Amino acid sequence: PKYTGILGRIIDINDSELAIVRPEYRISENDDAEIRQTISKLTQVFDVVRLVDISDNEIIRSGCKPGNEEIINACRGDKCYAIWGKTQRCKNCVSSKAFEKRGQVSKLEFADDSIFQIISKYVEISGKPYVLEMIYKDNDGVLLGAYGKTDFMDNIVNYNRQLYHDALTGAYNRRYYEEQAKSMRYIDAVAMLDANNFKGINDHYGHAAGDCLLKAVCESIKECIRSSDILIRLGGDEFVLLMANIPEIVFYQKITEIKQRISEIKLPDYPDIKCAAAIGGVYGIQPIENALTEADRLMYLDKNA
Structure with a gap:
């Protein structure tokens, strides 16, 4: 391969002169x-x-x-x-x-x-x-x-926050998942979470109660995970959790801990509301879209158990 211009190239993928793959992947x-x-x-x-x-x-x-x-x-x-x-x-x-x-x-x-x-x-x-x-x-x-x-840095930070964060819960939003998260190649574990009977709570107590519940669920999850973990609200009452550099046994312990923590939620303004969640988690599946599909299936099994 030849290099052209000050910005040059090593081997452009559109070229017909791509090198033959060598099994040892060593640079000649x-x-x-x-x-x-x-x-x-x-x-x-x-x-x-x-x-x-x-x-x-x-x-x-x-x-x-x-x-x-x-x-x-x-x-x-x-x-x-x-x-x-x-x-x-x-x-x-x-x-x-x-x-x-x-x-x-x-x-x-x-x-x-x-x-x-x-x-x-x-x-x-x-x-x-x-x-x-x-x-x-x-x-x-x-x-x-x-x-x-x-001012420039503040504007960029605020722009990213508005672009990629859910206004209600502070978790990442679906846009972040579509534009950033689903292409990540280093995620070890994926969990899908759904608040049980969320529609019924909204219908009976009103949307203010539903919003209060969603914020409490999000806070409960954050209390169980690391700052490096990625919590995304896909929409409604569905959350996705992405975790890297975590042993498999610890991941499944975290799922149990999150489920338990959510069941302990008390809403002062709505003392009659009982909180619960269904969770499905998978480890070591790539790409993330495939992992999410399987986690979603397991979540519904948990919901219907």
Whole structure:
């Protein structure tokens, strides 16, 4: 493969000259030399350039513009997300998106007091898929436009909150699931949850009572899970829980704990309402859509038990 232009390419997936897949998935010496040369050229434009194996978030090769060595050193020998001060993969991982689309995706990332633009491009080297990350640090306010840094960051945070969070419960919403969550490749466990007799409660006590119940259910779930877990309200009284880096036995213990916690809910304004939920959980099924289908089936079995 040849490289073209300062932004270059390693192997574009639309080319007819894709390398033959080799079982050992090792980078040949020739390809490795080209990678290093391309990263060197790209660092004339970008502050940091990295080749990432998205299957395990390992940084295969990296380089930086002079003066940015501290960024590289901060995550040397660590996973790709360490550069952002995180201990696990980003919930809106742009490189996962590029990998899924087999194309190019970009986003803004905030770390400490700095703003970065990341361009992630799907590439294939020696027959193995990778993502090439090109990172630009906004030192001169180019990305801010007419906004000051604080206003700009506040606007972005508020926009994301309104875009991806459910206004009633504070959980992620269905749009987040469709645009972000269902393409995640690192989720170990998926649970589907449905509040029992929710329609009957709404019909008998009114929608204010139903809203109160939904907020209480959401809070009960959050009390049982980690901050890194992803709770989504798909709609109505249906919630989805996505969990990564969790042992199977612990996941199923969490499902039992959540069910028990919901059964203990007391609504001061509606003391006659009894809370209960049906839950279906699956472990180790990919992609997430398949896991959700099976979790949904198990949830209805639990509801009808």
